[in-house]
Amino acid sequence: MKINIKRDTVVEYEVQMQNRTLLEVLNEIKTKIDPTLAYNSGCRSSVCGSCAVRVNGKEVLACAYHVQEGDLIEPLKNSEVVRDLVVNMDKAYSFNTKAKAWQSTCTENVSLSYEEQKLNELQSNCILCGSCYSACPVYAVNSEFLGPFTLTRVWRYVSDKRETDAQEKIDFIQTNGVWDCTLCNECTLVCPQGISSKADIEKLRAKSAMLGYMDPNFGNFGGGFGFDGSPSF
Numbered sequence: 001m002k003i004n005i006k007r008d009t010v011v012e013y014e015v016q017m018q019n020r021t022l023l024e025v026l027n028e029i030k031t032k033i034d035p036t037l038a039y040n041s042g043c044r045s046s047v048c049g050s051c052a053v054r055v056n057g058k059e060v061l062a063c064a065y066h067v068q069e070g071d072l073i074e075p076l077k078n079s080e081v082v083r084d085l086v087v088n089m090d091k092a093y094s095f096n097t098k099a100k101a102w103q104s105t106c107t108e109n110v111s112l113s114y115e116e117q118k119l120n121e122l123q124s125n126c127i128l129c130g131s132c133y134s135a136c137p138v139y140a141v142n143s144e145f146l147g148p149f150t151l152t153r154v155w156r157y158v159s160d161k162r163e164t165d166a167q168e169k170i171d172f173i174q175t176n177g178v179w180d181c182t183l184c185n186e187c188t189l190v191c192p193q194g195i196s197s198k199a200d201i202e203k204l205r206a207k208s209a210m211l212g213y214m215d216p217n218f219g220n221f222g223g224g225f226g227f228d229g230s231p232s233f
Contacts, residue, residue: 003067005029005037006074007084022062022073023051026085039085046192049129052076053085059131059190076134092133095146099172101153104165116161123156123200125193132187132197144176148187148197151177155200158207170204170211178204179215 002014003025013029020028023041030037042048044063051062054074079087096102132148139145146154154173158166178201187197205215 001067001069003070004072005085006072007037010072017067020067022053022055022060022065022067022071025067026062037085038083047127049127049192052129052131052134054134059129059134061129061131061192064192076130078134078136078139079130087130089128089130089133092130092147092149093128095150096153099146099150099154099177100169101150101157103157103160103163104168105163107162107164110162112161120156120159122193122195123152126152126195127193129192131190131192132195135186135190137184137186138180138182142176142180145180146173146177148181148201151181151204152195152197152200155204158204166207167211170208170213173204174208174213178208179217 001017002012004010004012013033015025015028015033017025017028023044026037026039026041030039039053039062040050041062042050044051046061046064049061052059053062054060054076055065055071057072057074059076073085075081075085076087079089079092082088126149128149130149132152133139136145136147139147151173154169157163158169163169181198181201183198183201185196185198188195188199191197208214
């Protein structure tokens with residue numbers, strides 16, 4: 001079986017393996033064919049997220065994807081390529097710091113119902129793989145966009161009953177944030193945990209509207225749209 005890996009140029013490798021994960025194939029190439037090949041890996045169980053790459057233009061976890069004949073393997077997009085399939089994710093992670101995407105306050109004696117506990121459980125399962133960051137097309141035109149990775153994390157804490165400083169988080173994401181998203185859903189399609197950043201961003205928009213914010217693009221032509229899609233003037 002032959003696969004192609006984008007390094008400085010696209011390099012073709014032939015391996016005698018069938019029905020194996022991409023990570024197994026990469027390990028085979030590195031140990032028996034080309035020891036200079038660089039890639040990330042960790043748990044090998046789709047938990048750590050470190051082995052995320054792009055296969056045929058779609059973000060996947062190398063430890064979960066089963067290789068097919070002729071596959072093209074590339075590093076994640078929108079990040080600096082360190083070497084081969086290894087990218088520097090520092091900028092993506094730095095947006096969490098900018099947006100203060102953590103619990104800012106520690107409220108005592110707050111009881112959560114079962115429904116309140118489940119409200120942001122899925123968002124808490126993010127494995128930091130960066131697939132949504134890579135798949136987002138907005139970065140092509142705005143490198144300062146906070147992006148699905150950070151905005152989902154903001155929603156996780158804004159929706160937490162124990163967070164008493166949600167206003168500050170909402171204030172910050174009005175620029176290069178919720179209104180810059182095109183709601184294309186590419187982030188959701190590649191998330192290995194099934195997290196819908198698109199849905200989280202829509203909820204952040206609704207929360208923003210409740211606090212008096214609106215899409216600045218709507219203000220440019222004197223109108224906008226209601227949450228049901230109907231025009232409002």
